[in-house]
Amino acid sequence: MATARPPISVVIPTYHALRYLPACLSAVQAQLRPYDEIVLVDNHSRDRAGAWVRAHLPAVRVLDRPYNAGFAGGVNAGIAVARGDLILLINDDALAEPGCVEALWQALAMSPAAGWAAGVLTFSRQPNIIAGAGIRFQADGIATDRDLGLPVSALPSQPQPVFGASGGLALLRRSMLDDIGLFADFFSYLEDADLAWRARLRGWECVLAPHARARHVYSATAGVASPLKQRLLGRNRLRMIIRCLPTPLLVACLPSILAYDGMVLAYAALRRQPALIAGRLMALAEVPTLLRQRRVIQDRRTATIPALARWIEPPAGPLTTWRLQRRLARLTQPATT
Structure with missing residues (x-):
């Protein structure tokens, strides 16, 4: 018997990304159930993203921030008001492919010891190339994207354990966050790797959902090497x-x-x-x-x-x-x- 899926709260922090938001929100919204929700956290965007979403997508909850709190601050603010037992994170410049949300849930449901599931980000203009399939950690202290640059054909056919999930596409159990806490106040970058370590320290597993994919505009906010x-x-x-x-x-x-x-x-x-x-x-x-x-x-x-x-x-x-x-x-x- 299939496990009944708990309510999902999609949390999307945004900053000057109105050019991507309509496609991002539409793709996610099409995959949700009536009892799910989307929380958009507007990090004081000058492009008035929050106002646009209120006018055109009234089902989306918009949380306005008085300043730019970065990815970590935006996500934490969204989680604080979210109602779901599951938290879906996706970047505002990512386009979830059909079946992405269900694949994340199925991978998590199959792994009771897992506190979160990692999706696969691909490059927006080359969706056959992996931009990240979870996080890996090296002995030199580098936490980086798994399988970066490999073809999607290299992905496994079934979910498999990974060190952690990228905050750009992940499904998290609220019970894990209640245990280890929210994202560290890093503003942006490596807050997901820090969360992965804290989850591992407490015995929480992470599983890769290879069929949960989203096309991502790589480093659209801060630039690749800014x-x-x-x-x-x-x-x-x-x-x-x-x-x-x-x-x-x-x-x-x-x-x-x-x-x-x-x-x-x-x-x-x-x-x-x-x-x-x-x-x-x-x-x-x-x-x-x-x-x-x-x-x-x-x-x-x-x-x-x-x-x-x-x-x-x-x-x-x-x-x-x-x-x-x-x-x-x-x-x-x-x-x-």
Whole structure:
């Protein structure tokens, strides 16, 4: 007998993305049931996205924010007012393909120990190429998209365990969030990886739903390699590492972490990209606060170190990373006429 699906609250934070919203909302709305809801969190967009949605899609609940709280703040605000037992996150610049919501639910229903299910994001102009199929974590402290750049034909045919889900397309149980808390106040980037670690520390699993797919405009908000993104990634990477890695794993990974950051700092100085340095300095200034947060998070750990260690993958290596970045740059180039 099929498991009855609990109500879903779709939470979509938006910021200056009115050009994408009509398609995003329409695609999701077509897959919901009468008892589900959509909560759009308008992060003080200058394009008046919230006003447009109120006028044209009255079934959507709009939550206006007085300032831009980023992805993390927007999602947390939406979850706070959402009514569903399940929370569906999808980026405002993503287009859910038919069957996406049902595939997420089926994967989650088949995995009682899973607190969330990861969807598959593909590139908007090349939907046969994977932009991310959940999150993977490396020994050098990099949390990145799984299967980035691979063809969708490489996806498994059935749901499978993954380290965590991207906040760009995921279905979360409210019970997991009640246990581990909401997204960390990272503004944007790596708040989903931080959540993945906190879920793992408490024994929550994550499952990939390979048939739940959405076409995504990659880094539409901040740009693929903008100074803002570089600064946030540098800061949030160290925040996540300090907060979440248990001491035995942190000690084991520390040489690789330091080697990676050393290469990044040398690259930043050579290429005159100060944002890469500034983000790390911001995190270092927060160390006392981060250590207090770490104590709270680690004191609640129930998972064993071996169970956590199995999710830490070897570093990709500089050459592999460079090739992947080159391919990503090609995949995200603006269309030409």
